[in-house]
Amino acid sequence: xxxxxxxxxxxxxxxxxxxxxxxxxxxxxxxxxxxxxxxxxxxxxxxxxxxxxxxxxxxxxxxxxxxxxxxxxxxxxxxxxxxxxxxxxxxxxxxxxxxxxxxxxxxxxxx
Amino acid sequence: xxxxxxxxxxxxxxxxxxxxxxxxxxxxxxxxxxxxxxxxxxxxxxxxxxxxxxxxxxxxxxxxxxxxxxxxxxxxxxxxxxxxxxxxxxxxxxxxxxxxxxxxxxxxxx
Numbered sequence: 001x002x003x004x005x006x007x008x009x010x011x012x013x014x015x016x017x018x019x020x021x022x023x024x025x026x027x028x029x030x031x032x033x034x035x036x037x038x039x040x041x042x043x044x045x046x047x048x049x050x051x052x053x054x055x056x057x058x059x060x061x062x063x064x065x066x067x068x069x070x071x072x073x074x075x076x077x078x079x080x081x082x083x084x085x086x087x088x089x090x091x092x093x094x095x096x097x098x099x100x101x102x103x104x105x106x107x108x109x110x111x
Numbered sequence: 112x113x114x115x116x117x118x119x120x121x122x123x124x125x126x127x128x129x130x131x132x133x134x135x136x137x138x139x140x141x142x143x144x145x146x147x148x149x150x151x152x153x154x155x156x157x158x159x160x161x162x163x164x165x166x167x168x169x170x171x172x173x174x175x176x177x178x179x180x181x182x183x184x185x186x187x188x189x190x191x192x193x194x195x196x197x198x199x200x201x202x203x204x205x206x207x208x209x210x211x212x213x214x215x216x217x218x219x220x221x
Contacts, residue, residue: 004153032208034210036212043199043201043212043213043214044154044201044212046210046211046212049209051208088153088154090153092208094167095167096161096166096167097142097159097166097205097208097210098144098156098159098167099144099146099154099210100156101153101154101155102153103151103153104152104153
């Protein structure tokens with residue numbers, strides 16, 4: 001079983017719609033969760049961090065965490081073509097600040 | 112403020128050679144982590160350093176080594192390069208939990 005799992009996609013949504021990206025993780029002790037955006041040929045860019053159960057909103061982005069279900073999600077409202085990228089879910093695992101990444105979900109926002 | 116910087120941007124080596132990759136963290140960040148990302152996968156953890164001490168090591172062979180300097184910059188060394196070492200090598204600096212990535216070094220092994 002992979003430690004962090006994401007659907008590879010592509011997830012295709014029309015411009016203006018809500019994109020929903022999901023991630024599950026296996027380490028029940030994990031306390032810190034992150035979403036990164038990675039454009040093709042570029043490095044990952046941190047867009048959201050979440051540490052407590054519930055929702056965290058930042059602009060058009062909302063991260064949701066459910067530790068009991070070991071589930072993290074990212075909602076992107078009013079999706080724009082510029083949101084087209086691969087979204088990586090990352091979880092801190094182990095006794096130090098080591099990030100375990102999923103393989104990423106490719107999002108395509110079409111006009 | 113300057114972000115994480117890495118050098119070189121691109122590198123082409125042949126099998127068996129050695130490579131050194133460099134990273135400078137964000138000012139004030141004392142922790143540096145190295146990750147390897149191959150096409151189609153998420154980054155894989157290689158090393159983490161904090162205050163010049165190794166805090167953790169991922170599942171990579173001993174050909175991979177790293178160090179952190181008093182100014183918190185870091186080097187990643189890879190010996191006896193294999194074709195499978197071709198990847199994007201990412202450096203991340205952190206102050207607390209959040210890690211911020213540099214632009215990466217694209218290594219191609221021929």
